[in-house]
Amino acid sequence: MFETLIRGASVVNAEGLSRRDVGIASGKVVALITAGEAAEAGTVIDASGCFLLPGLVDAHAHLREPGLTHKEDFSSGTHAAALGGVTTVLDMPTDEPWTATAEQLADKMAIAEGRIHVDVGLQAVVSRDLSLIPRLLDLAPVSFELFTADVPDGFLFATVDAVAEALKAFAGADTLVGISPGDQSILAGSTARHRSGTIAAFLDSRPPLAEANGIARALVAAASSEARIHVRQINSELGVETWGRLRGMADASVETTPQNLFFTTQDYETQGANLKASPPLRSPHDVDALRAALSAGLIDIVATDHAPHAPAEKAARYAAFADIPGGMPGLQTLLPTMLRLVDEGLIALSDLVRMCSRNPAERFGLGRRKGRMAAGYDADLLILDPRRSSTIDSADQVSRAGYTPFGGWTVKARLTSVFLRGREIVRDGRLIRPAQGKIVTRES
Known part of the structure; x- marks a missing residue:
């Protein structure tokens, strides 16, 4: 049984796209299964029509x-x-x-x-x-x-x-x-x-x-x-x-x-x-x-x-x-x-x-845990909805710089969720959890 199962998305890796459902447990991707395959999970997220990126x-x-x-x-x-x-x-x-x-x-x-x-x-x-x-x-x-x-x-x-x-x-x-x-x-x-x-x-x-x-x-x-x-x-x-x-x-x-x-x-x-x-x-x-x-x-x-x-x-x-x-x-x-x-x-x-x-x-020495959607990798995931556009706005920037040189630009997709080691930390452009990050070091 998975802790979380993300269903319906097109999984994007550097090698290309595939239709897979993604099972997550203990902060890791534990399986990429055939889309629609029977599986049990504590939480099921429907990402139909979306892209799922590392x-x-x-x-x-x-x-x-x-x-x-x-x-x-x-x-x-x-x-x-x-x-x-x-x-x-x-x-x-x-x-x-x-x-x-x-x-x-x-x-x-x-x-x-x-x-x-x-x-x-x-x-x-x-x-x-x-x-x-x-x-x-x-x-x-x-x-x-x-x-x-x-x-x-x-x-x-x-x-x-x-x-x-x-x-x-x-x-x-x-x-x-x-x-x-x-x-x-x-x-x-x-x-x-x-x-x-x-x-x-x-x-x-x-x-x-x-x-x-x-x-x-x-x-x-x-x-x-x-x-x-x-x-x-x-x-x-x-x-x-x-x-x-x-x-x-x-x-x-x-x-x-x-x-x-x-x-x-x-x-x-x-x-x-x-x-x-x-x-x-x-x-x-x-x-x-x-x-x-x-x-x-x-x-x-x-x-x-x-x-x-x-x-x-x-x-x-x-x-x-x-x-x-x-x-x-x-x-x-x-x-x-x-x-x-x-x-x-x-x-x-x-x-x-x-x-x-x-x-x-x-x-940079993190290639066995970061950077791809595969079993054993950290479940750092992005859900991207191509049916919704988004616009970059300086007013939305949270850096202390207070601006972006790209203000006013529009793209044909919207980032709807961000997961860090299997836990959703951003939803619809807002941080929803306290600090969850860790210091990572080079793999030996």
């Missing part, structure tokens, strides 16, 4: 705690995630302090306990003190993060030699190293050449050349060290071309974000500070190239880079565009923006699951 896994988010809780915290950020169908959030390490030591990672785990509405995996940062890595590995963070530009000196690996030496510290380790593909030399050079403080100066400081060189350097360094890497959000034609030609050199994956798939530099004219982030938005030609890569399967993961700021911070006056705090909210809108791509015919629902559930779960 919960989304956002591999790139900043929940801002500790130290930056005026921007976001574990409670508000995971509330936004739950409403958006993101049942696992992988939190970046750039809070205050940055998560660079085993003690800081353990403290962050403790702070989150009992306050998170979805499951959270924590990432650690690689500092110049590589002796810290073994003790961090003992705590099994889902990944590490290595920066090559635009960060404090203690975390900056500005040359290919520095990147390669750092990656050698992970040789043989069962983990993943995320790398943001920047180039400090181009950043410094463009700043020296172009001091106007305009949007054009900001774009010049982080051109496609910097991205492409960062991708090439990361892949070559990973190949030389046999480390496993994940290249953070790419968004230029030159970056995509470099990735496509060199990705087979190393054990590597790549991500982009919804904002990079929809917005261009022209949108700075209307949304300005609300769209300011790194990498900067690109030309329509670059966006077309990125979309083509997504459709062709060259992009492994779509994540949000959820990086909220307090509304007053975004609204303040700054001497230069580059000085505006970088980042925007995204957790609550990952599913609807991806559904927009489905509506456009660029991807299928199974592609959405592949890039936003299965691939991030597998790549």
Whole structure:
């Protein structure tokens, strides 16, 4: 007998769709049975006409705690995630302090306990003190993060030699190293050449050349060290071309974000500070190239880079565009923006699951419990009704950022229920249970 049986839905996995009824017990999917097959359950949910998806896994988010809780915290950020169908959030390490030591990672785990509405995996940062890595590995963070530009000196690996030496510290380790593909030399050079403080100066400081060189350097360094890497959000034609030609050199994956798939530099004219982030938005030609890569399967993961700021911070006056705090909210809108791509015919629902559930779960060490609908996996499930449309509204956003750049967009489906380990936590756009989330660590 099942605790819960969901009947009548089309089950969507990365491999495709199937008509199955889903039995749940003890927080796990225990069986996918033939639709309509006789079965007993304590609770039966009729999802006829709906799609049933595994919960989304956002591999790139900043929940801002500790130290930056005026921007976001574990409670508000995971509330936004739950409403958006993101049942696992992988939190970046750039809070205050940055998560660079085993003690800081353990403290962050403790702070989150009992306050998170979805499951959270924590990432650690690689500092110049590589002796810290073994003790961090003992705590099994889902990944590490290595920066090559635009960060404090203690975390900056500005040359290919520095990147390669750092990656050698992970040789043989069962983990993943995320790398943001920047180039400090181009950043410094463009700043020296172009001091106007305009949007054009900001774009010049982080051109496609910097991205492409960062991708090439990361892949070559990973190949030389046999480390496993994940290249953070790419968004230029030159970056995509470099990735496509060199990705087979190393054990590597790549991500982009919804904002990079929809917005261009022209949108700075209307949304300005609300769209300011790194990498900067690109030309329509670059966006077309990125979309083509997504459709062709060259992009492994779509994540949000959820990086909220307090509304007053975004609204303040700054001497230069580059000085505006970088980042925007995204957790609550990952599913609807991806559904927009489905509506456009660029991807299928199974592609959405592949890039936003299965691939991030597998790549970040959660692939035996998250990211797919199968027996033995956590019953993190989404019921999606294609007969009802939904509209993204800034007024509905629960992130402390208080807005979304996607406001007013409509998609041809509505998220009606979200389950975390078999328990419904969201119904019709509202959180219906207190915090149920857990800290998840990398599988050994």
